[in-house]
Amino acid sequence: MSREVDIPPQSKREGVAHVPKGYITIVTSGQKIAINDRLVIGRTKDCGIIIDDTAASRRHVEIRKRDGTFIWKDLGSTNGTIVNGKAMLAGTLDNSDQIQIGDTRFVFTVQDDTQIPTANMDSTHSLFKEIILDDKGKQQESKSDARSTALLETIYGIMNEIAMDYDLETLLDRILEQTMKAIQAQRGAIFLAESDQELPDTPVCQWEQLDNKASARRDKTNIRISKTVAHRVLQGGENVLYHDNDNDSELKLSESILSLELRSILCVPIRAKQQILGILYVDSNRKEAQYNEDHLLLAAAVGNSAGLALENARMHRQMLEKQRMEQDIAIAWNIQEGFLVKDFPDNDPRFEVYGETRPAKTVGGDFYDVVQPNDETVGILIGDVSGKGVPAALTMAQLLAQFRLHARDLNDPNDVINALNSDLFARSRRGIFCTLCYITLNLKTGTVLCSNAGHHPPLHISEDQVKSCAGASGPPAGVLPSSTWENTTFSIQPGNTLLLYTDGIAEARSMSTLHDADGPNEYNTEGIEKVARAHTRHHPKVLLEAINNDVKRFCAPAQPHDDCTMIAVRYLGK
Numbered sequence: 075m076s077r078e079v080d081i082p083p084q085s086k087r088e089g090v091a092h093v094p095k096g097y098i099t100i101v102t103s104g105q106k107i108a109i110n111d112r113l114v115i116g117r118t119k120d121c122g123i124i125i126d127d128t129a130a131s132r133r134h135v136e137i138r139k140r141d142g143t144f145i146w147k148d149l150g151s152t153n154g155t156i157v158n159g160k161a162m163l164a165g166t167l168d169n170s171d172q173i174q175i176g177d178t179r180f181v182f183t184v185q186d187d188t189q190i191p192t193a194n195m196d197s198t199h200s201l202f203k204e205i206i207l208d209d210k211g212k213q214q215e216s217k218s219d220a221r222s223t224a225l226l227e228t229i230y231g232i233m234n235e236i237a238m239d240y241d242l243e244t245l246l247d248r249i250l251e252q253t254m255k256a257i258q259a260q261r262g263a264i265f266l267a268e269s270d271q272e273l274p275d276t277p278v279c280q281w282e283q284l285d286n287k288a289s290a291r292r293d294k295t296n297i298r299i300s301k302t303v304a305h306r307v308l309q310g311g312e313n314v315l316y317h318d319n320d321n322d323s324e325l326k327l328s329e330s331i332l333s334l335e336l337r338s339i340l341c342v343p344i345r346a347k348q349q350i351l352g353i354l355y356v357d358s359n360r361k362e363a364q365y366n367e368d369h370l371l372l373a374a375a376v377g378n379s380a381g382l383a384l385e386n387a388r389m390h391r392q393m394l395e396k397q398r399m400e401q402d403i404a405i406a407w408n409i410q411e412g413f414l415v416k417d418f419p420d421n422d423p424r425f426e427v428y429g430e431t432r433p434a435k436t437v438g439g440d441f442y443d444v445v446q447p448n449d450e451t452v453g454i455l456i457g458d459v460s461g462k463g464v465p466a467a468l469t470m471a472q473l474l475a476q477f478r479l480h481a482r483d484l485n486d487p488n489d490v491i492n493a494l495n496s497d498l499f500a501r502s503r504r505g506i507f508c509t510l511c512y513i514t515l516n517l518k519t520g521t522v523l524c525s526n527a528g529h530h531p532p533l534h535i536s537e538d539q540v541k542s543c544a545g546a547s548g549p550p551a552g553v554l555p556s557s558t559w560e561n562t563t564f565s566i567q568p569g570n571t572l573l574l575y576t577d578g579i580a581e582a583r584s585m586s587t588l589h590d591a592d593g594p595n596e597y598n599t600e601g602i603e604k605v606a607r608a609h610t611r612h613h614p615k616v617l618l619e620a621i622n623n624d625v626k627r628f629c630a631p632a633q634p635h636d637d638c639t640m641i642a643v644r645y646l647g648k
Contacts, residue, residue, distance in 0.1 A: 094142050094143075094144075094184050094185075095108065095109075095184070095185055096108075096109040096137070096139065096144045096167070096182060096183070096184050097109065097182070097183050097184075097185070098113065098115075098123065098137070098173075098180050098181070098182055099180065099181045099182075099183065100123070100125075100178070100179075100180055101178075101179040101180065101181060102178070102179070107122065107123055109137055109139060109144065110139070110244050111138065111139055111244075112136065112137070112138050112139070113136070113137045113138075114133055114134075114135070114136050114137075114149075115130075115134050115135045115136075115137075115173075115175065115180070116130055116131055116132050116133040116134040116135070116149075117130050117131065117132050117134070117401075118132045118133060119394075119395075119398045121133060123180075124394060124397060124398060124401075125175065125178045126397070126400075126401045126404070127175060127176040127177060127178045128176065129152075129153040129175060129176025129177065130151070130153075130175050130176055130178065131149070131150070131151035131152050131153070133149045134148070134149060134151045134155065134175055135147070135148055135149060135151070135155055135173065135175065136149055137167065137182075143166055144166065144167040144182070144184070145164070145165070145166055145167070146164060146165060146166075146167055146173070147163070147164040148162070148163045148164065151175075153175075153176060155173065155174070155175060156173070156174040156175075157171060157172070157173050157174075158171055158172055159172075167182045168182075168184075169182070169183055169184045170182070170183065242384070242387050242388070242391065243278075243279075245383060245384065245387050246264050246278050246279045246384075247279050249264065249354070249376065249380045249383070250262055250263070250264050250279050250280075250281050250354070251281060252376075253354065253356070253372070253373060253376050254281050254356070256372060257340075257356070257365065257369040257372060257373070259340075259356045259358070259365075260282070260356075260357070260358040260359070260360060261281070261282045261356065261357055261358065262280070262281050262282075262354070262355060262356040262357075263277035263279065263280040263281070263297050263299065263355050264277055264278050264279050264280075264344070264352060264353070264354055264355070265277050265278065265299075265304070265352050265353050265355065266278050266344075266351055266352035267308060267350065267351060267352050267353075271308065271309070271350075273301075273304055273308060273352070273353070275296045276296055276297075277297055278352075280297055298333075298334060299355050299357065300316075300331050300334070300336065300339055300341075300357070302331070303316065303331075303339050303341045303355075304341060304353055304355065306341075307341045307342065307343050307350075307353050308343065308350060308352070308353055311343050311345075311350060312343075313341075313342045313343070313370055313373070313374045313377075314339065314340070314341045314342070315339070315340055315365060315366075315367065315369075315370040316331075316336075316338065316339040316340075317337060317338040317339075317364045317365070318336070318337045318338070334357075334359065335359050336357050336358070336359055337358055337359055337360060337361055337364055338357065338358045338364040338365045339355075339356070339357045339358075339365075340355075340356040340357070340365045340369055340370060340373055341353055341354070341355045341356070342354050342370070342373045342374045342376075342377040343377055343381075344377050344380045344381045344384065345377060345378050345381040346381040346382065346384065346385045347381075347382075347385065350381075351381055351384055351385075353377075354373060354376065354377050354380065356373065402463040402464050405464055405467070407433050407467075409464070409467040409468065409470070409471055410431065410433070410440075410441065410467050410470060410471075412471075413441070413470070413471045413474045413475075414429075414431065414441060414442065414443075414474075415429065415442070415443060415444055418444060419444070419446065419452075422452075422517075423646060423648045424517040424645070424646050424647060424648055425452055425515070425517060425643055425644060425645055425646055426613050426614055426643070426644040426646065427444050427452065427454065427614060427641070427642070427643040427644070428613070428614035428615040428618060428641070428642060429442040429443075429444065429454070429456075429614075429618070429639075429640060429641030429642070430442075430618060430622075430639070430640065430641075431637055431638065431639035432622060432634070432637065432638045432639075433637050434578065434633065434634055434635055434636050434637050434638075439457075439458060439459025439460070439461060439462075439466030439467060439469055439470040439508070440456075440457070440458050440459075440470070440576045440578065440637040440639035441455075441456070441457050441458075441459075441470045441473070441474055441639070442454070442455060442456045442457075442574070442639060442640075442641040443455045443474055443477060443478070443641075444641065444643070445477075445478065445481045445482070447481055447482055447485065447514075448485075450516060450517055450518055451485075451514050451515065451516060451517065452514070452515050452517060452643060453481055453487070453512060453513065453514045453515070454512075454513050454515075454572070454574060454641050454642075454643050455477055455481075455510070455511070455512045455513075455574075455641075456510075456511050456529065456574040456575070456576065456639065456640075456641055457470070457473060457508050457509060457510045457511070457529070458508065458509045458529070458576045458577065458639070459473070459506060459507075459508045460505075460506055460507050460508065460550075461506060465506070466506075469498075469502075469506055469508070472497075472501070473494060473497075473498065473508060476493070476494060476497050477490065477494060477512075480493045480494065481512075485514075486523070486525075486561065487512040487513065487514055487523050487524060487525035487561055488525045488559050488560065488561045490512055490525070491510055491512060491525045491527050491551065491559050492556075492557075492559065494508075494510060494551050495527070495551040495552060495554075495556070495557060496555070496556070498551050498552035499551075499552050499553075499554070499555050502552050506552060507528075507549075507550040507551060507552035507553050508527075508550055508551045508552055509527060509528040509529040509530075509546075509550045509551075510525075510526075510527040510528070510529055510550070510551050511524065511525070511526045511527070511529040511530070511532060511544075511574055512524070512525050513532060513544075513572060513574070513643075515566075515572070515643060515645060517645075517647075519565070520565050520566050520567060520568070520570075520645055520647060521563065521564075521565050522544075522563065522564050522565065522566055522572065523561045523562070523563055524543075524544035524561065524562045524563075524564075525547070525559050525560075525561050525562075526544055526545060526546045526547055526548075526559070526562070527546065527547075527548055527549065527550050527551045527557075527559055528546045528548070528549050528550035528551075529546060529550075529574075529576075530574075530575060530576070530577065530580060530599075531543060531544055531545040531546070532544055532572050532573060532574050533572070533573040533575075533599075533602065533603065533606060534564075534566060534570065534571075534572060535570060535571040535572070535573060535606045535607075535610055535617075536566070536567065536569070536570045536571075536610065537569065537610045537611070540603045540606045540607050540610075542599065543562070543564060544562035544564070545562075547559045547560040547562070548560075566645050567645070567647070568645055568646055568647030568648075569610075569611065569644075569645070569646070569647075570644070570645050571606075571610070571614065571617065571642055571643065571644040571645070572642065572643050572645075573602070573606065573614075573617070573640065573641075573642040574640065574641050574642070575602065575621075575639065575640045576636075576637065576638070576639040576640075577636065578634060578635075578636035578637045578638040578639060579597065579602060579621065579625060579638050579639070579640060580596070580597060580598055580599055580601075580602070581596050581597070581636065582596065582597040582625045582628060582629050582634045582635070582636075582638070583595055583596055583597075583629065583632075583634075583635060584596075584597070584628050584629055597625055597628050597629075601624065601625070601628065602621055604624075605617075605620050605621045605624050606621070608620070613644065614641075614642035614643065614644050617642055618640050618642060621640065622638060622640075625638060
């Protein structure tokens with residue numbers, strides 16, 4: 075005999091109450107997000123849907139579910155919201171309505187989600203239609219009982235309810251709420267395991283039956299449960315059903331069960347693919363509210379489904395976090411690129427200069443600049459702001475703007491560093507600091523003045539040697555309200571080059587030599603010097619290109635973990 079199970083379309087189910095559930099689909103990616111009670115669309119990381127669109131405001135649109143309808147409202151956005159081709163401020167959403175924010179389009183859809191049936195539901199109103207055939211293909215009468223069918227429907231209903239919910243908190247609440255209602259439980263909670271596979275004292279969600287019809291969510295406070303049962307489930311992966319006439323002596327004599335006067339306990343693991351994430355725990359101290367094997371089967375099925383749903387929700391959150399990080403990187407790089415010099419002076423026969431930064435996956439605050447405060451002087455600056463992303467890029471932009479003002483008015487590099495330190499310390503409220511190195515070169519005499527605030531020493535490259543010079547004479551800028559830096563003075567000859575670089579170059583790591591005792595795992599200054607010795611007569615652009623290529627080779631197959639920034643000036647002395 076064979077059994078065929080036919081699941082009819084949801085819209086044609088009979089005898090089952092329906093409630094509308096709304097979804098927002100992002101047209102470009104096809105990603106479908108469920109709307110629970112409230113959903114916000116915008117650019118900030120606390121939004122339910124985060125979009126990388128310059129026309130979107132930080133919190134652009136809000137959608138709320140109210141009495142079975144879905145109401146949307148523009149949250150005072152700068153560029154407005156278009157619904158079905160018209161600019162609007164608020165309204166009610168209908169199935170297939172289209173929302174547009176800048177160049178990003180969404181489609182709103184509604185579908186009926188079946189409410190969870192209870193175990194006493196009439197079997198004629200079934201989610202599953204059974205056809206029993208004999209070996210000749212003749213239909214036979216079904217012998218399955220209504221209770222089994224209702225139980226299967228309940229399990230299916232709960233799985234369907236949680237399948238598309240990607241918000242961790244609401245997902246866990248929904249899992250517990252639907253399970254409590256399905257088995258008419260008295261009290262329940264979900265605990266997620268800590269990293270050491272121990273349960274915390276506080277559940278992630280907790281519900282309690284107030285009467286025969288309703289359950290109420292409680293605050294996430296400590297709840298006393300049977301630790302003996304919880305440990306067996308979490309560590310052993312068991313599905314545990316206990317009632318007060320059980321023969322299990324370990325449970326019957328458990329101190330927590332005795333002190334709580336528990337009559338019945340139901341506890342199952344929340345399973346993911348590779349591990350147990352936590353437990354679903356339900357208990358009762360009422361004699362008339364004892365759980366049975368059907369309830370255990372239902373809870374075990376929910377526990378397995380819940381684990382997969384939690385993994386999906388976590389992966390969804392990780393994907394959103396990655397999108398936020400990529401958005402931050404793009405914004406930070408746009409800020410940096412807008413302030414960094416692109417057109418270097420090339421019409422003065424007395425010097426050649428070139429600089430560039432190559433951003434890593436996590437953009438930092440590296441920057442460089444070149445100035446000519448007067449006809450006899452050229453100055454080059456390099457800096458590295460602490461931190462990553464947008465904050466570092468914004469600080470870099472402010473420092474560069476202030477540097478160009480101070481370098482125009484102040485001839486002494488030490489005075490410029492002091493002015494930048496005062497500006498940064500007065501403005502910084504989050505402990506941001508910046509290493510700086512500023513060099514001025516007299517184009518008549520070859521005299522160099524260098525002020526170094528906590529940065530790598532510059533390299534003096536000549537045909538005879540490559541050596542570090544002008545080490546840091548004080549701390550990075552922004553650490554102290556006032557500090558003392560001293561200029562280092564020296565001379566270079568025509569044909570010599572001065573190279574400034576950030577720690578992204580010196581500290582570039584090689585994964586291939588990480589465990590090789592005979593090889594370095596950082597590029598170090600020695601790597602820069604080796605390439606520089608082979609390019610003493612080359613234009614600074616050629617020198618920087620050679621160093622970057624060597625760093626890339628050193629780090630292969632990985633990429634440099636930090637921004638690689640350099641600027642060099644070659645004194646020609648004509």
